[in-house]
Amino acid sequence: MxxxxxxxxxxxxxxxxxxxxxxxxxxxxxxxxxxxxxxxxxxxxxxxxxxxxxxxxxxxxxxxxxxxxxxxxxxxxxxxxxxxxxxxxxxxxxxxxxxxxxxxxxxxxxxxxxxxxxxxxSLANDNIMSLRQLSRYRLALVDECSDWKRKCIAILDQVFPEYSKLFSDTFGVTSKELLAKYPTPEDMLSVDTQTLTELLSKSSRGRFGALKAVEIKESAKNTFGISLARNAFAFQIKQIIAQIDFIEDQLDELEIEIATLLHQTNDVITSIIGIGDILGAIIISEIGDISRFESASQLVAYAGLDSSVKQSGDFIGTKTKISKRGSPYLRRAIWLAATVAAFKDPALSVYYQSLRLRGKHHLTAIGAVARKMTNIIFAVLRDDKPYVPNIK
Structure with a gap:
């Protein structure tokens, strides 16, 4: 041989x-x-x-x-x-x-x-590999979109620091429409109140109107933002908003593709509370064949959600952190799912609250919920049966 x-x-x-x-x-x-x-x-x-x-x-x-x-x-x-x-x-x-x-x-x-x-x-089957490619691509797009939003906020903080108080979401539909056409305080002051009101009303489907237009103009008039390089900042904001819109359109199209592929591959994962199509696709694609894991603890370790204890000689640390070994994509998806399940799953929410009552920090409690959820994921995929909360 x-x-x-x-x-x-x-x-x-x-x-x-x-x-x-x-x-x-x-x-x-x-x-x-x-x-x-x-x-x-x-x-x-x-x-x-x-x-x-x-x-x-x-x-x-x-x-x-x-x-x-x-x-x-x-x-x-x-x-x-x-x-x-x-x-x-x-x-x-x-x-x-x-x-x-x-x-x-x-x-x-x-x-x-x-x-x-x-x-x-081993190479996964065609559907699993496709889900993995698309899911990781989506995470990259989400991160890229977040980067552009941070850059836009950094610019707004310079030219119009008061803008963040005008809308609950700076990158909601109405706010983006406003910034795309009138990116600086000077631009917003240059348009008449009626035109601004019509833009706000149309983009918000009637939620905002004349009162919001007046508020925006008043805030723009009294802004403490810088007035230097005004045209350069305006140009940047317009391009960044266009880039964000483009990526978000791509994400919408991509998520439809991912959801369709997931339902062709494995529906049972979405029976777990906190796991929808997108998180389910990430989890399924990163785990692959569940038979690779002999126990739930192996899957917990693979996700990097197992505890890491510092020890030196006779000293053993009392504070534990997750190891963060294994698949970062799987760990991220389970963690996000756990933040939902901690409040919406009848069983896991009780577990989360019990940890909080014992004085555990929110993130520590979420980490524990994430490990419990990984056990649930293992059982659901192993048995190929929908999740039913175990309420005692």
Whole structure:
């Protein structure tokens, strides 16, 4: 039997081949992340009469760079395993003195394949992978939109610091319409009250009218904002509002796509209170096959919601924090769901309130609810049955 370890990189991978005794057959080779590079690897295997039936290939899950090679080797019917880089740390320390060049990583991975002491990461099915791609893309868009909003607020704080008091949501429909047309106090003063009233009434569907128009004008007249570089600030605000509108339109379209795909994949996750289509899509796509986890505690650890206790010698810390290991996307989704469930789920809200009555901080209590919710998620997905709150 032969074992191939592949050290994954963005442009060029590196491979080492060992036999069943752990001996290197040849110097490691570097090959590009391309069809030509893959052919170079296959040619090396064929040189030693290595075929799909007598080799195990291993690689680390380094970013997304392993996906193309992994898929290609599977298409060629090779046995391929993908491991978490954390698993190879102990082996690296063991072999670090045996290999004094850059090939040590691929050699270590090959040795891990030989010993067989590893857990694998696998490509999910098409729907799960699609959900993961779209869900992570959505989170990136949400973060980008938030960044633009912060930039806009920073500018408004300079030119019109009083503006934040005019609307409960600076980026609500009416406020955005106003800023898109009249981005500075001077612009708002330049338009007559009737025109401003009509804009407000139309964009707010009658919620705002003449009184709000007068309030805006009065606030603009008495603003303490700067008047320097007025045109530059106005130009920035208009462009930022347009950018926010564009991203929000993309998010609306994206969320419809995600919801449709989720309902084709797994409906049961949304039976859990606090988990709607979007959070459900993130959770399902990040977990993948629930059978990968033997227990709820493993899923809690994978989400990075397990407790981390500081200990040194005889000292053991009394304050615990979540470890934040594992998938940050999964942890973020469960945490957001827990903040809703803590007040709306009949069982989890009782649990949350009991922690608060014991003097626990709000965030500490939410962390505990998040762990409970992860247990619920594990049971619901494992049994494929809708969630029913356990009210005692």
């Amino acid at each position: 032969f074992y191939v370890g592949i050290d994954i990189a963005k442009k060029n991978h590196e491979a080492s081949i060992i036999d069943s005794n752990g001996k290197l057959l040849d110097k490691s080779i570097s090959f590009s992340n391309s069809q030509a590079g893959s052919s170079k690897l296959i040619s090396l295997l064929e040189k030693y009469n290595i075929s799909t039936s007598n080799v195990v290939i291993g690689m680390e899950a380094t970013g997304h760079y392993w996906l193309s090679l992994y898929s290609h080797l599977l298409d060629l019917e090779y046995t391929v395993y993908v491991i978490n880089p954390i698993q190879s740390d102990a082996f690296r320390k063991m072999y670090i003195r045996q290999t004094k060049n850059d090939s040590k990583d691929s050699f270590v991975i090959a040795q891990i394949m030989r010993f067989g002491e590893f857990s694998t990461t």
